[in-house]
Amino acid sequence: MKRFVSFVALTTLLALLLVACGGQTATPPPAPTEPSAPTTPEDPSGVTGTVTLWHAYGTGSAEEEAVNTLVANARAAYPDATINMLQIPFDQIFNKFQNEVTSGAGPDMFIAPNDSLGDQIRAGLLADLTEYVPMLEAENVSPTAIEGMSLNGQLYAIPESFKAVALYYNTSKVATPPTTTDELLALVRNGNTLVLNQSAYHNFGWMQAFGAELMDADGRCVADTTGGDTWLAFLQELKAEPNVTFSTDGGQADSLFKEGRADMTINGPWALGDYRTALGDDLAVAAMPGSTNPAGPMTGVDGFYVNINSANISGAVALAMFLTSAESMDVYVNQAGHVPARTDIAIESPLVQGFADAAQTGVPRPQVPELSNFWTPFGDAITKVLDGGAAPDASITEACATMNAANNK
Template sequence: MKKLLVALLMVVMVFSVFAVKITIWTSEAQAPILTKLADEFKSIYGIDVEVVQVNFNDIKSKFLTAAPAGEGADIIVGAHDWVGELAANGLLEPIPVLPEKDQYLPTPLQAFTYNGKLYGIPYAFDGPALIYNKDYVEEPPKTFDELIELAKQIQEEYEGEVRGLVYDFKNFYFSSYAIFGFGGYVFGEKDGKINVKDVGLANEGAIKGMKLLKRLVDEGLLESGDNYNVMDNLFKDGQAAMIINGPWAVPGWKEAGIDFGVAPIPDLENGVKPKPFFGAQGFMVNAKSPNKLYAIEFLTKFIATKDVMYRIYLADPRVPSRKDILPMVDDVTRAFAEFLGNYGLPMPNVPEMAGVWGAMGDDALSKVLDQGVPVEQALKEAVDTILAGIK
């Protein structure tokens, strides 16, 4: 009788495994490779994995509606700054153990960490660095003093036909490097937890960073009308020597035939490193899913392996989050990885971050750099606006 019960139990377990189907919601960039990997996983483990392509901008909103009822995807592929809202609502399952965790760059892991727990497995991350046209720049500048001097020389030599430096400087994402490099911060952090009532965007470091940005305007390098499209078009037309942008724009530069290089954003002062924002992408598990344990096994034992992560990189060539993949990538990708992996800061993954973008971009940066409002006043007003929104 005992042997019969054991046999019956094994049969039940086998059939329960084959009844499982893991559903993944992902955008068009990852869907083809994940579909191939899903077929391989089934051939090895016998578990169905359905890959559903969803518009990237719709994944989080659809998940917020479906997940509380235990419906929708078992796994979503998305941005790290979704984590705070989803985890706070009890919709993400922590990743209990990540094999070969030491093979990951620490900053992407930090991006998917909320209140001390890892809520996603990052496969890629991206953010801005200094991009230069080799027709005008032989050696990228190491400090901002060097950058300013070089940019002015180029503009004088080409009589204004070529911009020495241009970027989307009134966008907080692209100018964060100066604010944070000198010691400003968005939200304070203690014991792995973010304190949204501690806003460090008007402290001494933030003020110093904003004054450096103002110097770029005062020196005649940045112009009021500069934005992302202006920067991108000038660089692709060969009319900009240096820009600050990210790896997502690389295909456009290559198509335009620009001989470009990637370098760290220069030191703000001797020994003062810039600290730009970056975003990370990864896999997150539905905490309400009846298949969450299978989903975690699928991610940690299969997707998170070096070989599979490298194949994902080849299909969707963003900066990989695993250090052991970097020797196999191209020089451009490696340059972004080394700079952002050492000095980048993940955008805060809490919902309160939504109120920061406008307060620091349209308000503080525009007021100081366009309207001549004193730095201290503009930053204080921005912090007051952020705190008022949080209350």
């Protein structure tokens, strides 16, 4: 017994010495813990603080009236928040936003099409909103709209609507809209009148109609080898018709159509409210006429972008979610003619449905940097062909070469 006690005492002493010398006794592994719940973004269910919003809707337009109504609704719903709104001309809003954000200022958010989304992301101007994707999905926002406001899998804006140009026509003059370019030519040759904006944007849809593609997967212009000359030749053929007017003044083109001096025009949903006021029940909308392929207008997504400098990102997102709620989208659709980014909004107006149809065959607006060097050379090509009588094949070759040179392709 004494030997056993002595042995225990000895081993105890050795253990104490080992601890004193830095040794450690074995400890059982910690008990497993419950996995933590996944983190979720702050719920932007209520607008708080101060939020400043910029928009570029035309003065007195149906779009401006719609956003005024919706912001008034937001102010009433969140009386403790301060919501400021400022109109910026469309041709200035992107540059002004970039200049102010670069200097550390700017509004909390602005609404615009995704014309410059890629450039703004690459310039580091926009807040990453990817954490809100599950919330958008729960709100029935179209996956296509989410993709249109994303780059490399990251979301940078809250989608509001789709935008693509379509054919407006006056039903008192045109009983059945043309579905092909041949039918369009037949109409103007038989006395109907057409006014077109002389721009690469408004006429882009006919590029796909004739089988042409603008760029390949590497961002190289290939319109010169895929049928772009046929596209320009069609525009030149239209120009030769006495009943067709190409205008470099968008206001003039609008006036000709609204005043009944043109039976048809190509324009976007932003003009719907004004055209409807002018023509009433005589107004109708259809997809652009196709050719060997359906027309493919460049299709963009409008949405609310959040300034990376904003001190109130959650408040800005909350306001964007309010302005794109089902109730708010009813106002945008019925008052301003927007094609909703949400899939749970029933489109009852055949006018709005015409734009929805146009967007179905549209070409998603590329967010690659190479697109920025498309507008000038292709706008110049259209001018040379329509105003200078230049050959379509030589003009498209020159336009692609200029674009590729600018893009180092």
